[in-house]
Amino acid sequence: MAERRIVVDNLYLVYEGLLNINDFYLVIDKWLREKGYDKCEKRNSEQVYKDGRQIELELEPWKKITDYARIVINMTFWMSNLKEVQVKKDKYTIKMMQGKVTVRMIAYLDTDYEGMWEGKPVFYLFRHIIDKWVYRVDVRKYESAVADDAFHLYNTMKSFLNLYRFQ
Numbered sequence: 001m002a003e004r005r006i007v008v009d010n011l012y013l014v015y016e017g018l019l020n021i022n023d024f025y026l027v028i029d030k031w032l033r034e035k036g037y038d039k040c041e042k043r044n045s046e047q048v049y050k051d052g053r054q055i056e057l058e059l060e061p062w063k064k065i066t067d068y069a070r071i072v073i074n075m076t077f078w079m080s081n082l083k084e085v086q087v088k089k090d091k092y093t094i095k096m097m098q099g100k101v102t103v104r105m106i107a108y109l110d111t112d113y114e115g116m117w118e119g120k121p122v123f124y125l126f127r128h129i130i131d132k133w134v135y136r137v138d139v140r141k142y143e144s145a146v147a148d149d150a151f152h153l154y155n156t157m158k159s160f161l162n163l164y165r166f167q
Contacts, residue, residue, distance in 0.1 A: 008150040013161070016101070041059055044058075073146075
């Protein structure tokens with residue numbers, strides 16, 4: 001089983017107001033493709049209530065750094081009280097959503113994610129010694145890459161949502 005090191009824990013983004021959910025999802029998808037992540041959708045659910053829709057989405061994109069390490073960013077989106085509204089912009093009428101969006105991000109560094117060093121207790125001991133003494137610098141470098149990617153994605157989502165604040 002892989003060793004999972006939490007690098008960025010519970011980074012929250014809260015937004016309330018107008019937004020286009022499809023554009024928001026496309027911005028995230030474009031960022032993941034540009035950075036070389038493979039997207040994995042863990043959960044996607046939607047409920048319709050009298051006061052609006054609620055959407056819960058969990059994504060866990062990952063990117064392979066080496067055969068031994070990979071970056072995993074777990075994102076959970078809670079969108080509540082979503083109501084469709086008509087917004088006039090210039091001469092056009094646009095359909096948008098009004099509601100609250102909360103995003104939680106947790107970024108991990110997975111080492112030995114294929115389980116190659118877990119077969120026998122001796123291999124596990126060797127892996128622990130190599131991680132502690134030989135690959136110490138590499139693991140720190142990988143952890144900084146995890147943090148950089150997580151904060152860059154966070155800032156990309158935040159800047160996209162801030163575009164809607166001033167419409």
